[in-house]
Amino acid sequence: MDFLPIIQKTPEFFEKSGYQNPGDPNDGPFQHAYNTTGTCWDWLAEHPDALDRFNTFMEGSRDERAHWADWFPVEAQLLNGSLADRPLLVDVGGNRGHELTGFKEKFPVGAGKLVLEDLPSVIEDIQSLDSDIQRVKHNFFDPQPVKGARAYYFKHILHDWSDDHCRTILKHTTAAMESGYSKILIEDYVVPDQNAGLKETLIDMVVMVWCPGIERTRQRWIELLESVGLEIKNFWLPHGYTKGIIEAELKKIDA
Template sequence: MASFQDTISTLDAIHPSQFSTDAERFEAKEAARRLLTRLETPFEQGWRLSFETPVLVAGVQTILDLGIWKKWMEADKKNPGAPVHLNQLLEWANTKAEPNLLRRFLRHIAALYVLEETDVDTWKPTPYSLSLGDTVSHTDQITKCGIDHTIPTGCNLPGFLKKYNYREPIDLTQLDNYRDMTNGTDFFATCAADPQGKGSSFMGLMTALRNHKMDWTDVYDTKRIVDGAAIETGKPLFVDIGGAHGLDTSRLLDKHPNLPADVLILQDTPEVVAMPIEDLDKRIVKQAYDFFTPQPQLHARAYFFHAVPHDWPDADCVRMFSQVAAVFKRGYSKLLIYEVVLPKKGATNLMTTLDLQLMNCTSGMERTEEHWARLLKEAGFRIAEISRHPRAVESVIEADLL
């Protein structure tokens, strides 16, 4: 029988490089989560959730605000894995900070393994801490969006549900936790009113999520869009509705790099469309559009929604899908929705987190296949096919007119 120290050594030796696929890594990570839950006492679990985590988030964000994570990431490129002393970290800060204030946060961050403590007042980075300084990954925006939106609304949610007799908040006009917290301003209005702050952190979170999740073009065979399509400059082929930074449109272009200009349309609100997008292919046309108003792109091959309908109650989804139905070319156009299709049993924690955060912030939800079928039928559509992938959180629903 292995000794206690052998067991600890075996656990400490497990590394992501050991796994042949990301699916295996994820399965091992979930096993480690189950192990942690078994090993923790009820007190330890409650303490981790309610006491360790809030001040960890506060520390991570404070160091982000000081600009230290970015400088650390840049220095690590020149000397990978090198320990850094507190004095150097203070020098990297973009404003003066008291040494012991920073030390206290770093101690906690290291105690929770976001950093590795190597000596007195000395720490090595981890992949996560380095990602906080890498603006391309947008990992930093996960923390910022949490502080701006999901953490305060999560604190408000129990009292909100109690006040309204534990009714499910599925009607944005009647039951909205975000409005309750802000005394009348909903999530999207808050983001629009502060595009460089709370709006930016939300857009950053969406980019981080899309970077993390499987590309929709690896779940759905995009030849079904291009093959047989009338591809002409100025005639819409693919309309990405609520497409934000255009990642999904860009991924379609990556699959079909010879598409001409002006056939790929990226639509979002005027505030989002006005934001500069680095490296967006000039062939992609940005267009300001409110998806509750008549769709200006007629007879496109595909009208695409990614992580948009789940923000809205059923009645609003029917309104947005009806605008697509009005410009659909029967037998040619496709409605594509890339979102979670909840299983009746065995939903992953990412699916359940998304579902509850949608309820928390927008009175939205993730839906089952049966729910999607009912919703689309009300808007005049039927599900033609659902493309799934074992490693994908979301599925691509393809719908046609009834």
């Protein structure tokens, strides 16, 4: 229901803006519809009922797809070689912690190995979460406070932001990573160059009017991650899906 006024007002916004693709998180269809100058995230923090609806939506956003820990090679790519005294998985912008909860059900790691990060308004909205999962109030436009984790996981985060904003987020993450050990896992759509499907096309339109954001093709992901010193190791896409895990590590510097 919170999206409907935005969709209704989007044609007015495009007429006013000369039909330019929106890129400013403080000036898009969302701001036009709700007569505000803050971001959609600022607005959610100020409207608890809407925030609760949004968080509940995010908890159920996996639809019919299996949790990523069911098909991603977790043991080979994360558990093997992980250090006992380091966090294993940091869920950046992880909402109420549903992804970490699903991960822990399949891989019951000990206390302190899983870290949930999100804005204070989101963390304070959590009603129930495994006590072994550490909660950290964090804005990903600030320096990453958890250093040297095995993996930093982003689900449906980077598609909310322009390339420039993503570079800021990612640079804070790469500064906290340990070369040869840490990695980034991005769960998002990898849009085909041609004949994109209905789901990713609709989501592209939704994030455009809400954030504004963008869904990216394989080449755009490569260019974005390489621009902040990351190297993509693999695109893990379950058969028949265009959404999966993009696994990246810091580029090795030649001696």
